[in-house]
Amino acid sequence: MITINGKKIPFKEGETVLETALEAGIYIPSLCTQSELESFGACRLCLVKIEGMRGFPTSCNTEVKDGMVITTEDDELQKIRRNVLEMLLSEHPNTCIICKDKDICEECHFGPTKAGRVTGCRFCPNKEICEVREVADYLGLEDLKLPFEYKNLPLERDDPFFDRDYNLCILCGRCVRVCQDIRGRGTLAFTQRSFRTKVGTAFDKLHIDSNCGFCGACVDVCPTGALSARGSKWHGDADSCIDSICILCSIGCNFSFESKWDRIMAAIPKREGPTKGQVCSRGRFCVPQLLNGTDRLKQPMIRKNGKLIPVSWDEAITHTADKLKDFKGEEIGVIASKFLTNESAYVLQKFTRAVLNTNNIDSTTSDFVGPVMKTIMESKTANSNIGKIENIENSRWIIVLGRRIFNPSSALNPSIYRAKKKGAKIILIDPGKSKTPRIIDVHLELGVSQTLDFFYGIIHSLYSSNPSIVKKSYGKYGAFVKSVKNLEISKFGKTYSNKIKELSQLINSSKGCIIADPDAIHCSSPEKLMNAILNVLILSENPDGFVPYYEGGNDQGICDMGAISQHLPGYSSISNLESIKKLERLWGTKLPREKGKRYSEMFKDKLKALYLTDTIPEEKLGKIEFLVIQDIYPNKIMNKADVVLPARAFTEDDGTVTSLERRVQKIKQAVKEPEGARSDWKIICNLARKMDAKGFDYKNFQQIFKEIKEIVPFISGMGIWKFGSKQPTLFPLMKTGEMKDLTSSKPLFRYRGADLMERVDDFRIQMGAGGK
Amino acid sequence: MKSEKFSIKKSIKPFKDKKGTLITILQHVQKEYGYLSKETISTIADELSKSENEIYGVATFYSQFKFNKPGKHQVKVCLGTACHVRGGHELMETVERQLVIKHGEKTKDSQFSLERVACMGCCALAPVMVVDKEIYGKTTSTKVKQILNKYKNNGGR
Numbered sequence: 001m002i003t004i005n006g007k008k009i010p011f012k013e014g015e016t017v018l019e020t021a022l023e024a025g026i027y028i029p030s031l032c033t034q035s036e037l038e039s040f041g042a043c044r045l046c047l048v049k050i051e052g053m054r055g056f057p058t059s060c061n062t063e064v065k066d067g068m069v070i071t072t073e074d075d076e077l078q079k080i081r082r083n084v085l086e087m088l089l090s091e092h093p094n095t096c097i098i099c100k101d102k103d104i105c106e107e108c109h110f111g112p113t114k115a116g117r118v119t120g121c122r123f124c125p126n127k128e129i130c131e132v133r134e135v136a137d138y139l140g141l142e143d144l145k146l147p148f149e150y151k152n153l154p155l156e157r158d159d160p161f162f163d164r165d166y167n168l169c170i171l172c173g174r175c176v177r178v179c180q181d182i183r184g185r186g187t188l189a190f191t192q193r194s195f196r197t198k199v200g201t202a203f204d205k206l207h208i209d210s211n212c213g214f215c216g217a218c219v220d221v222c223p224t225g226a227l228s229a230r231g232s233k234w235h236g237d238a239d240s241c242i243d244s245i246c247i248l249c250s251i252g253c254n255f256s257f258e259s260k261w262d263r264i265m266a267a268i269p270k271r272e273g274p275t276k277g278q279v280c281s282r283g284r285f286c287v288p289q290l291l292n293g294t295d296r297l298k299q300p301m302i303r304k305n306g307k308l309i310p311v312s313w314d315e316a317i318t319h320t321a322d323k324l325k326d327f328k329g330e331e332i333g334v335i336a337s338k339f340l341t342n343e344s345a346y347v348l349q350k351f352t353r354a355v356l357n358t359n360n361i362d363s364t365t366s367d368f369v370g371p372v373m374k375t376i377m378e379s380k381t382a383n384s385n386i387g388k389i390e391n392i393e394n395s396r397w398i399i400v401l402g403r404r405i406f407n408p409s410s411a412l413n414p415s416i417y418r419a420k421k422k423g424a425k426i427i428l429i430d431p432g433k434s435k436t437p438r439i440i441d442v443h444l445e446l447g448v449s450q451t452l453d454f455f456y457g458i459i460h461s462l463y464s465s466n467p468s469i470v471k472k473s474y475g476k477y478g479a480f481v482k483s484v485k486n487l488e489i490s491k492f493g494k495t496y497s498n499k500i501k502e503l504s505q506l507i508n509s510s511k512g513c514i515i516a517d518p519d520a521i522h523c524s525s526p527e528k529l530m531n532a533i534l535n536v537l538i539l540s541e542n543p544d545g546f547v548p549y550y551e552g553g554n555d556q557g558i559c560d561m562g563a564i565s566q567h568l569p570g571y572s573s574i575s576n577l578e579s580i581k582k583l584e585r586l587w588g589t590k591l592p593r594e595k596g597k598r599y600s601e602m603f604k605d606k607l608k609a610l611y612l613t614d615t616i617p618e619e620k621l622g623k624i625e626f627l628v629i630q631d632i633y634p635n636k637i638m639n640k641a642d643v644v645l646p647a648r649a650f651t652e653d654d655g656t657v658t659s660l661e662r663r664v665q666k667i668k669q670a671v672k673e674p675e676g677a678r679s680d681w682k683i684i685c686n687l688a689r690k691m692d693a694k695g696f697d698y699k700n701f702q703q704i705f706k707e708i709k710e711i712v713p714f715i716s717g718m719g720i721w722k723f724g725s726k727q728p729t730l731f732p733l734m735k736t737g738e739m740k741d742l743t744s745s746k747p748l749f750r751y752r753g754a755d756l757m758e759r760v761d762d763f764r765i766q767m768g769a770g771g772k
Numbered sequence: 773m774k775s776e777k778f779s780i781k782k783s784i785k786p787f788k789d790k791k792g793t794l795i796t797i798l799q800h801v802q803k804e805y806g807y808l809s810k811e812t813i814s815t816i817a818d819e820l821s822k823s824e825n826e827i828y829g830v831a832t833f834y835s836q837f838k839f840n841k842p843g844k845h846q847v848k849v850c851l852g853t854a855c856h857v858r859g860g861h862e863l864m865e866t867v868e869r870q871l872v873i874k875h876g877e878k879t880k881d882s883q884f885s886l887e888r889v890a891c892m893g894c895c896a897l898a899p900v901m902v903v904d905k906e907i908y909g910k911t912t913s914t915k916v917k918q919i920l921n922k923y924k925n926n927g928g929r
Contacts, residue, residue: 191829
């Protein structure tokens with residue numbers, strides 16, 4: 001027990017005085033502390049009195065000890081704090097802080113202010129959440145006795161996404177620490193000293209030339225208006241803030257979406273997410289510009305006399321339904337976007353199978369997510385925490401396949417960096433020759449076939465150094481051991497044998513994980529590579545160590561819902577008659593028995609009609625007679641479309657999505673949709689009803705989710721789903737042989753038909769710089 | 773550039789993976805090149821797996837490190853207590869006038885760079901000015917031209 005201001009208060013070992021006090025509801029002013037950062041003791045505002053200690057210790061870096069008697073507030077302390085704050089404010093424009101009329105002023109002068117240089121209250125982009133002012137109010141600072149010195153530093157506005165005005169900086173060091181200690185980028189540092197101290201980069205270079213990942217973590221922690229997001233600094237108070245998920249990649253970061261005038265204005269990261277508030281430039285800054293375009297699709301269109309003509313929803317649906325009836329099942333293909341919600345994906349595959357009578361439904365990224373999930377299911381590791389982002393932090397070794405995860409700096413990077421700080425070895429496998437990111441310890445420049453050889457080499461080395469590593473309880477024990485014994489070490493394996501030996505020693509029995517990017521295993525037989533990866537993880541006793549870095553926000557959900565050609569919802573096999581019959585019973589209709597075609601094979605022969613909810617390269621559309629596009633923006637391939645249906649974007653829709661951790665999360669409507677746009681599942685349900693199908697009378701997404709829960713046994717609600725409970729199963733090694741590398745040279749950053757590089761200027765600039 | 777990188781790498785090697793050696797490394801590098809250029813800082817950063825911004829942040833804290841190529845001859849004028857009392861400021865002004873630069877700058881022909889220092893440790897000779905490694909004690913304003921001319925005429929020395 002400790003005593004604070006005469007009250008007995010319990011404490012936890014290792015906590016600081018400040019943390020204990022705040023937990024007990026006792027306020028101590030502080031401007032430099034931040035929960036995720038180590039304490040720093042820069043602002044000197046959290047001074048307290050502790051009996052038996054000399055002077056006034058800073059509570060943010062004094063550890064609590066049993067029996068401490070602490071005073072957090074008395075006249076003497078407040079006077080010292082006022083003096084400290086006065087000194088801070090002698091270098092920070094302060095009329096907004098000490099003006100007596102500031103509250104009335106706020107009320108009278110609403111609306112945006114657009115002055116570049118901040119000299120007073122009306123022009124500060126941070127006025128709504130100013131922490132300096134909170135402290136000043138608490139201390140009752142009403143007058144400044146010290147002369148004010150304006151630093152007169154130039155405004156820094158030449159970088160993408162955020163502006164910097166270091167005249168407002170109070171040198172609390174939060175941005176420097178978050179950049180160096182949490183993100184591991186080291187773009188910001190304290191430069192110079194004494195009066196000339198400034199947060200900045202080497203030689204005051206632009207951020208874009210200084211290894212900045214534009215994750216916006218510095219903007220989020222800044223207690224003043226020194227750092228501000230350019231796109232959202234002027235709009236003032238938001239009309240509404242809705243907590244939802246960003247689905248521009250598969251990590252599933254939680255955001256609070258601010259909207260005003262029926263538009264998304266900003267996305268503010270939330271601590272609750274899987275990455276604890278650390279996000280990337282796409283989620284933090286790109287969403288408004290990406291989704292607020294004036295050319296959003298608002299009305300359905302039909303091609304008449306060679307031209308797309310706007311029509312009513314009724315006409316468009318009727319027309320589409322009539323046309324689709326003309327084609328046989330095997331002539332129709334459906335592409336499910338990796339950005340659809342689980343509900344929309346489920347309804348879309350139900351429509352395809354039950355109404356269009358075909359299994360030809362696939363997603364453009366099924367080449368990655370398909371083999372990944374197939375392997376995970378077969379290896380019986382879906383019962384563990386496989387893919388959980390927390391696993392990364394506690395790893396002793398991390399193998400990263402493909403460098404895309406580092407550029408643009410993804411929300412996984414802080415986890416990797418945290419592991420590195422604890423001593424983990426980071427190994428990058430990527431054939432690229434460009435500069436290796438600083439965080440990497442070992443860079444192996446391997447192509448896909450060599451990567452397979454490499455993993456086989458590791459498996460062989462693990463086994464030969466200790467055969468008991470392969471436990472008899474593992475599935476396929478015999479076949480696996482036999483295949484390892486018969487393994488011929490390839491030429492490559494021989495030349496790399498030292499490296500392989502070294503790494504297998506590291507991997508052996510220490511915690512670790514493998515992060516894979518779709519591009520890194522995009523080859524002619526991705527299953528082989530995936531099997532090898534899972535083998536390595538199971539042998540090193542890390543069955544939960546695989547993290548797939550999917551491109552799309554709901555790649556996982558698309559696969560779970562069966563909006564993919566290889567299997568039915570819940571991974572039940574199409575060739576399994578029982579599971580088909582079960583579905584037929586539930587859906588009350590007959591289902592096709594024939595297997596569907598994968599995306600890569602779909603366009604080869606008889607395909608005549610295509611239903612697109614994503615965008616695909618134009619050249620694939622050669623022989624298509626009837627093309628339906630359901631998207632949010634017009635794009636190139638609409639030249640060939642026969643019907644265009646406007647959909648809602650993810651900020652305008654309700655539903656659930658599943659992240660790469662297999663975490664089912666809710667997305668909520670944060671803003672009104674453009675008039676005329678409809679939810680994907682509603683469009684498909686309309687269409688199905690027009691085609692006289694039964695079982696498409698859902699009123700809301702909850703009803704669909706309820707049906708999903710019935711059909712997909714392992715999804716029971718929000719949170720990470722798990723499946724199966726058996727021992728992991730190994731995969732007998734196959735002949736390595738040559739594998740064709742299908743890696744696309746250019747990464748695509750898309751949200752359905754909208755190209756981020758094209759739509760968001762600052763993102764294009766960021767990616768143009770390459771990033772190091 | 774290649775030979776430069778090689779030499780920095782070599783000089784860093786004994787200090788690599790040891791904590792608290794950055795200042796020593798920077799001193800070594802500055803001794804070699806006379807200053808810390810953008811390229812050298814970026815090479816040091818690569819070698820130590822740090823960001824160049826962090827290295828720059830540390831380096832700029834210390835006044836001993838320079839980031840611009842110094843002139844051929846480095847002129848230092850002492851403004852420490854003793855020199856201050858004996859007219860160091862006037863001496864500085866005279867030198868500034870003679871070289872047509874302010875302290876911290878370099879002449880256009882890159883012959884001279886001028887710096888202010890705080891005490892050379894020979895206060896008995898105040899006011900003191902130093903050119904390269906030569907100390908000129910009890911310098912009066914009238915002597916400045918003479919001293920500087922010595923280096924101007926002998927530019928190649």
